Amino acid sequence: MSNRNTRPGRRPRQRQARGASMVGRRFEAEVGPVAHGGHCIVRVPTGSEVEPAETRVVFVRHAIPGERVVVEITEGTEGDRFWRGDAVEVLQASSERVEPPCPYAGPGPGLCGGCDFQHVTIAHQRELKAAVVREQLARLAKIDVPVTVEQVAGDEDGLRWRTRVQWASGPGGTRGMRAHRSTTVIPVEDCLIARTDAREVPGPAGVVTEQVVTAAGTHSFAVDADGFWQVHPGAPRVLVETVLDFLDAQPGERVMDLYAGVGLFARFLADAVGPTGRIAAVEGDRDAAKHAQGNLAGIPGVRVECGSVDKVLATSFDEPFDLVVLDPPREGARREVVEQVVDRAPRAVAYVACDPAALARDVAFFAEHGYRLERIRAFDLFPMTHHVECVALLTRDR
Template sequence: MTRSPRQRRPRGRSRVGERFEVEVGPVAHGGHCVARVPVGGEDPDATRVVFVRHAIPGERVVLEITEGTDGDRFWRADAVEVLASSPDRVEPPCPFAGPGRCGGCDFQHVDLAAQRALKADVVREQLRRLAGLDLPVVVEHVPGDRPENDAGLRWRTRVQYVDLGEGRRGMRRHRSRSVIEVDDCRIAHPEAREPRSGVLTERVGPHEFEVAADGFWQVHPGAPGVLVETVLSMLEPAPGESVLDLYAGVGLFARFLGDAVGPTGRVIAVEGDRAATDHAQANLADLPGVEVACGAVADVLAAAYPDPVDLVVLDPPREGARRPVVEQVVARRPRAVAYVACDPSALARDVAFFAEHGYRLEALRAFDLFPMTHHVECVALLVRTDSDLR
């Protein structure tokens, strides 16, 4: 029997399988929308928050509880019947998308432009709630979907299937270890590969990068170029400046930063993964002003490189940089920080930490690097409020 990796001891009567008719509320971070259902009992007005997948704000649906007990603060559910649909609802282009099916995509049922509007709402709400900022947000299309007439599809260059034997393969259901057999992932690039051992070569602009076949590299083909261009345009690095490139991976940003600051400048690339660090050293070996350090970013900054720097690039994993790293960064008093974030909640939290130390959010761009899913990539520019930028 398969079990959810998040399974825990029930807290009261299970409500799984119960159905409710609801009006769907706003989109929430995580690929679902918010609704409320009556819980019964002594208080006839008591309700419970439910996070509903496969719905769109404003719709009237029948939802079915997929996780939840009487003792839980919130429940999870799927919209299994649409009673009044949104004008943004479309037929999912993938036959494996929908309640109880593959859990890889969240928004196959939503028009692509509306998907980006929903993601913008999430970024805006996280910044308002966690950083106290009310900013306009636009999620931008990034070229690279293939074929071009299948907008939002065929972009993912790495896909990991479950091997079902005899040439069959599958994908996990949402929040489950159970598998649904699929013949074709519709967001997979025609030449998508599965992670395996070995070394690959990736090209961005004039530079080639050595990267482990099972290591981190952006899965949208347009992502590396647009992220590099955005970081450079925001920071405007000048010859002779010093830069910290934190969570540097195989040296993507460090390579272009090294070009910009030139032989009189300095770039220190810090990365915690040993294999990625080894590749970064190979990718950056011809730049005399670039140094690569291996170790957890917080630990490396606590022990080394105490001098002030002009610029910082932060590209942390999903959990964000967190307070210890932010405090180490601001201690070096950079004039500007470019923060590349794959999680808007972690970004907003860390923007609030920077604000405590006199750094304001000067600019923000958001990119749809993961069409059909709830994920969104942001690049934020933070500047010191007491600094005069060029």
């Protein structure tokens, strides 16, 4: 669970400096709307006698829209298009602001800062995430749809939900978390978003069994102890049930499950289409694909193919499919995969997305081929952070 962003003393990545560094400069400003990535947009004055009204956009963490704060710049030089910063002092607080439950939350030295929204009420966190999803769909896909981020059973008021934890090792072997956008390890005794029985990753090598109980039935899945599996305990059930509801698979239909992992969606869809149906599952990770083969073994009409999704679709399964599940990594499916999917002419596509920007971009690609966004649900599977999981239903425009 260590943050994979890096900043050893504020050094995320090497960029060519465009003028003097602004790091450490402070500005008093009003906080604007929430932005993708756990930030809010703030504009600070950078004008001169020649252009006194000139401002610079700063992506600010630890703030809430509508507040008045003191922003300290953490990244940026004079000539950059935008800067990054932290709200280090709150002058006028939002009514949605709360004291973070975790003593390591927030900006500043000695703090983890990995949770974006611990300073926000849990209900407003979901409102902020919904605003981001709406904004991305409006900006990138040119569609305006209502979005509500739904609570999912399995956490404790937004805490104690991570079933797996990746600790960083600090000086003297101390256990901790990496500070936001940094390699600096902050000693942490207890991470409050982790379950007390969370499995440490990396840990002992081996295979674990995950049981998923849904309204459609119960199945167990073998997965590597350090392999991908949803970290919120309520995630597998709510995602499976939503995909099944959206697709409404019928006996005998042909289904393609892309980025299939260990076969979570494929297993339940196989029940829905029955022995006369067909399931084609494609997964790029060799170990996950091997587990998918075991988890789906003995089911009539099921085939698991290991390989990059775009390359597999370029050479295999070149025939019509009724339904498609897309569950890509954070970067999304991208145009090439979308075009290969629509080439199979499915009546419906269920797109499971962990990044709203990638989802919106791919929805726009689907629209170019006559598929429209019919339904979308968003789930709070990562409370206290900016992350949100969406399931979108795309259908052919008749």
